[in-house]
Amino acid sequence: MSEQQNERSFQKQASVFLNAKVVNKKNARWYKDIGLGFKTPVTAINGTYVDKKCPFTGDVSIRGRILSGTVHSTKMTNTIIVRREYLHYIPKYQRYEKRHKNIAAHLSPAFIGVQKGDIVTVGQCRPLSKTIRFNVIKHQKQQQKGSKQFQKF
Amino acid sequence: MGISRDSRHKRSHTGAKRAHYRKKRKFELGRQAANTRLGPKRIHEVRVRGGNKKFRAMRLEAGTYSWGSEAISRSTRIVAVVYNASNNELVRTNTLVKGAIVQIDATPFRQWYENRYAKILGKKRRAAAEEDKGEATKPRSKHLLAKVAARKSSVEPALDTQFGSGRLYAIITSRPGQSGRCDGYILEGKELDFYLRKIRSKK
Numbered sequence: 001m002s003e004q005q006n007e008r009s010f011q012k013q014a015s016v017f018l019n020a021k022v023v024n025k026k027n028a029r030w031y032k033d034i035g036l037g038f039k040t041p042v043t044a045i046n047g048t049y050v051d052k053k054c055p056f057t058g059d060v061s062i063r064g065r066i067l068s069g070t071v072h073s074t075k076m077t078n079t080i081i082v083r084r085e086y087l088h089y090i091p092k093y094q095r096y097e098k099r100h101k102n103i104a105a106h107l108s109p110a111f112i113g114v115q116k117g118d119i120v121t122v123g124q125c126r127p128l129s130k131t132i133r134f135n136v137i138k139h140q141k142q143q144q145k146g147s148k149q150f151q152k153f
Numbered sequence: 154m155g156i157s158r159d160s161r162h163k164r165s166h167t168g169a170k171r172a173h174y175r176k177k178r179k180f181e182l183g184r185q186a187a188n189t190r191l192g193p194k195r196i197h198e199v200r201v202r203g204g205n206k207k208f209r210a211m212r213l214e215a216g217t218y219s220w221g222s223e224a225i226s227r228s229t230r231i232v233a234v235v236y237n238a239s240n241n242e243l244v245r246t247n248t249l250v251k252g253a254i255v256q257i258d259a260t261p262f263r264q265w266y267e268n269r270y271a272k273i274l275g276k277k278r279r280a281a282a283e284e285d286k287g288e289a290t291k292p293r294s295k296h297l298l299a300k301v302a303a304r305k306s307s308v309e310p311a312l313d314t315q316f317g318s319g320r321l322y323a324i325i326t327s328r329p330g331q332s333g334r335c336d337g338y339i340l341e342g343k344e345l346d347f348y349l350r351k352i353r354s355k356k
Contacts, residue, residue, distance in 0.1 A: 009238035009252060010347045019222045019341040021307065104166070131166045 004050050011050040013057065034062045034123070038137050044110035051078070053128050054108035055135045062137060064124035070142075071118045072102060079132060080107045082120055105134040117142040156183035187330030189213055189249040191231060196333045208333025213249055216335035218257055218323050227261035231335060232320055236352050249335050251328045254348050256320040262339070263316055270306040271298075275317030311345055322348065 005011055012018065015030045031045050034055050044056035052058040072083035082103045087096040105122040107114060114120070114136075121138035128135070159181040164170055180202065192212035199207045219226040236254035237243040243250060263274050267289040293301065308316075315321045322345060327336040340348055 005347060007238070008351070010344045012344070017221060018343060021222050021305075130160070130163070 004048055013050055014052070014059065029057070031057045034137060036062070036066065036123075038062075038121075038123075041110045043112065044108065047110060049109040051109055053078070053106050053135070054110060055123065055125065055137055056108065056110055058108075060125045060128070060135060062123035062125055062135060066121065066123050066137075067103070067134070068119060068121045068138075069103065071114060071116050071120055074107070074114055074116060076104075078107055078109070079129075080105055080114065080120070080136065082122055082134070103134055104129075104131045105136050106132050107136045111136055111139045113141075114139055115142070156185070157181045158183045187211060188246075189329040189335070191234070191247045191249065207331055209331075210249075210329040210333040210335065213329060213333075213335045216257075216325070216327070216337065218321075218336065219338040220262055221338050222341055223266070225262075225265060227265065229261055230258040232256040232258060235322065236348060236355070241355075249325060249329050251325055253325050254340070254352070255323055255325060255337070257323045257339075259316050259319050259321045262321065266306075266308075269301070270304055271301045272306060274308065275313060275315075275319075309341065309345075311349070312339075312341060324348075 013030050016028050029045070029047075031040060033040055040056045044054065047057075049057075053060055055062050067082075067084065069082040069084035071080050073081040082105050083100055084103065085098060085100045088099045089096055103122065105120070106125075106128050119140045119142065120136050122134040123137045124133060125135045127133050157177045159177065161171055161173070161175075184199070187209045189210045190212050191214060194214060195210070195212040197209045197211060199209050201207050213231070215228060215230050217226050217228050231249070233256050234244050234247045234249065234253050235256055237248075237250070238252060239250075243253065249255070266272070266274055271289050271293070273289050312321070322340045323337050324340055324344075325335055325337040327334045329335045
């Protein structure tokens with residue numbers, strides 16, 4: 001339980017009252033269904049993390065665009081860069097060129113084991129920081145060709 | 154003023170320097186921080202966008218604090234600022250901001266508790282002061298005594314010692330520079346343990 005209190009102020013879910021005299025279930029947790037058919041992961045429901053920017057257990061709503069892309073970088077704390085590739089048509093030559101855009105998206109602690117190359121679905125939310133306007137709502141691991149082979153040890 | 158809240162002066166997501174093509178607009182304005190201190194009440198009224206008002210508290214000394222587990226609120230005097238997660242300077246200067254941990258006067262809460270449960274809080278100090286004319290021992294009718302006996306009361310030991318010293322730890326949840334009030338709730342349970350540890354590790 002102390003692994004979630006790493007900041008200088010007490011981390012808690014805003015809508016959960018911890019000090020009721022009659023405790024119904026131990027350390028009640030608040031979570032929500034974000035809608036649009038996206039399942040809220042069990043790690044979010046059963047977890048102990050506190051993240052106010054998590055779409056499932058925090059104070060953000062997913063509305064507007066839903067995009068997907070591949071994970072480009074996971075080096076930031078709680079956020080990832082999602083790379084979206086597309087083809088742009090040049091009418092003069094009647095051919096296409098590859099272009100890409102990077103999106104910074106908030107990654108909730110509910111998603112564990114997100115690595116470079118995985119496919120991720122992000123939903124638009126209100127601005128969470130200077131460049132983050134999206135939140136990861138679904139994660140699907142990259143398909144390994146010949147996945148029966150050893151990868152890491 | 155000079156303080157603006159625009160993002161046109163910042164570099165973009167790609168790192169490009171953005172061209173300065175227009176002046177600051179009034180809707181992007183920012184104002185000086187209130188830095189509300191402890192002291193005799195002094196509140197400045199500010200006219201804001203849309204003709205609305207904001208109450209910039211410059212000095213405050215009291216606020217309404219809630220005792221969550223008992224579900225009551227009382228207006229009390231603020232004694233001192235004890236901890237601030239963001240900045241130790243704000244503790245030294247006794248600046249009241251949202252999220253600051255303060256010590257408040259415990260008497261209204263103690264009086265309410267003793268009136269309702271007929272038990273004395275903060276055992277050791279009060280026992281020394283003898284129960285002369287406390288709320289706990291005032292004469293009550295038989296019907297009222299039966300009601301009082303039926304009420305269950307349990308106060309955690311950490312809170313009990315605070316009542317003994319006459320000062321409770323509370324956290325400010327209002328924004329004094331916006332609403333002109335310094336309200337909050339009394340710390341209990343895990344939150345209280347967390348902040349007590351932080352305060353002790355400072356000293």
